[in-house]
Amino acid sequence: MGPDAQLTGVRLGGADDVVDLRLSGGKIAALTPSAAPAATLILPLMADAHVHLDKTFTTRRTGAGAVSLFDAIERMQADKSNWTADDLYARASLAMEKAYRHGVAAMRTHVDWNTAEVPVAWGVMDDLAREWRGRVDLQLASLSPIDLLAESGEQIAAHVRKTGGVFGAFIYRNDGLADKVADVFALSDAHDLPLDFHVDEGLESEAQGFDLIVDQAAQRRDGPSVLCGHACSLSVRPQDEVKAVLERAAAAQVGLVVLPTTNSYLQDNAPDRTPRLRGIAPMKEAALAGVDVIIASDNVCDVFFPYGDYDLFDVYRGGVHLAQLEPAAWIDAITQGAARWCDGAAVTPLTVGAPANFIAVQASDLHDAISRPSAVRHIYRNGEILA
Numbered sequence: 327m328g329p330d331a332q333l334t335g336v337r338l339g340g341a342d343d344v345v346d347l348r349l350s351g352g353k354i355a356a357l358t359p360s361a362a363p364a365a366t367l368i369l370p371l372m373a374d375a376h377v378h379l380d381k382t383f384t385t386r387r388t389g390a391g392a393v394s395l396f397d398a399i400e401r402m403q404a405d406k407s408n409w410t411a412d413d414l415y416a417r418a419s420l421a422m423e424k425a426y427r428h429g430v431a432a433m434r435t436h437v438d439w440n441t442a443e444v445p446v447a448w449g450v451m452d453d454l455a456r457e458w459r460g461r462v463d464l465q466l467a468s469l470s471p472i473d474l475l476a477e478s479g480e481q482i483a484a485h486v487r488k489t490g491g492v493f494g495a496f497i498y499r500n501d502g503l504a505d506k507v508a509d510v511f512a513l514s515d516a517h518d519l520p521l522d523f524h525v526d527e528g529l530e531s532e533a534q535g536f537d538l539i540v541d542q543a544a545q546r547r548d549g550p551s552v553l554c555g556h557a558c559s560l561s562v563r564p565q566d567e568v569k570a571v572l573e574r575a576a577a578a579q580v581g582l583v584v585l586p587t588t589n590s591y592l593q594d595n596a597p598d599r600t601p602r603l604r605g606i607a608p609m610k611e612a613a614l615a616g617v618d619v620i621i622a623s624d625n626v627c628d629v630f631f632p633y634g635d636y637d638l639f640d641v642y643r644g645g646v647h648l649a650q651l652e653p654a655a656w657i658d659a660i661t662q663g664a665a666r667w668c669d670g671a672a673v674t675p676l677t678v679g680a681p682a683n684f685i686a687v688q689a690s691d692l693h694d695a696i697s698r699p700s701a702v703r704h705i706y707r708n709g710e711i712l713a
């Protein structure tokens with residue numbers, strides 16, 4: 327329980343009006359109109375629905391600067407001999423600590439799963455999830471090449487189910503993909519597993535795995551949730567085709583997670599040449615079509631993206647710049663909207679009676695906070711400021 331306190335001149339998210347916020351017993355006790363000028367921007371805690379804690383903080387070993395997604399995958403693979411339980415734990419713990427300090431309260435990490443056997447990282451992340459519960463609620467998603475699931479999907483799905491995880495696959499222009507996607511959905515149905523795909527992470531218009539996923543999702547009613555990450559190729563496909571598939575995705579309740587940092591770094595990347603295409607999925611069109619669109623970090627300090635600090639607000643800032651997003655319309659994409667995809671129970675609304683869980687930025691509004699990365703930020707958890 328935090329002490330009683332009053333914050334004056336508060337702007338709540340993208341709101342126009344300014345309020346005073348009273349804290350009592352660890353809760354938001356009152357929100358009243360304020361006479362003070364806006365001095366503090368308050369945002370809900372954040373949910374980072376797509377990260378890779380097994381890969382993070384490895385650039386000292388791998389070097390930075392992959393020139394393509396597949397170059398990065400190869401170089402990351404070469405590092406895996408270093409992935410002992412201790413190594414994974416140390417790197418992932420640092421990531422959790424950073425995210426927590428920045429105001430993240432929920433996270434979904436993908437975990438590479440490249441053979442039939444349970445990877446060491448899965449157990450480590452499962453332990454971390456228990457250790458961090460209540461501070462950063464961590465969800466695990468398996469990430470397997472979809473071709474592996476054709477052979478070992480049943481075994482992997484059963485283990486993922488046993489540990490309460492999410493079932494995932496990496497898809498890029500695989501042969502016989504329609505059948506393979508159908509098999510993944512069958513496993514999801516059989517084991518009641520939410521799905522999370524890395525799909526079409528490239529700029530070839532023939533990469534249309536997203537459409538196959540939408541087709542499968544459209545065929546079932548009330549199944550487990552389906553989230554698609556990347557879908558970069560939608561950015562280069564004919565507009566009418568894209569509009570049609572986004573409308574079908576909305577109807578089938580397929581969500582889209584956009585990863586601005588990794589996409590802008592890896593797509594259209596070639597030495598001594600300035601990128602022309604930025605690889606960002608048509609997120610505004612998707613939102614207009616009714617698709618639930620969220621923004622997440624993806625890779626941090628690894629060969630896929632050698633920067634980052636698990637500061638999801640900074641990723642949102644980059645998204646606002648890159649995709650010309652209207653800040654107030656998209657803050658939900660890293661807070662409550664994102665939390666709905668990864669069980670973010672601590673991401674609570676900014677309403678009277680709710681737990682005093684929020685981010686307080688010394689900024690007058692969202693534009694000001696986006697403009698000044700150095701603006702001081704305090705994280706409130708149950709009414710108390712994190713030290």
Ligand SMILES: [Zn+2]
Pocket residue numbers: 376377378436524555624625
């Ligand atoms: Zn990813």
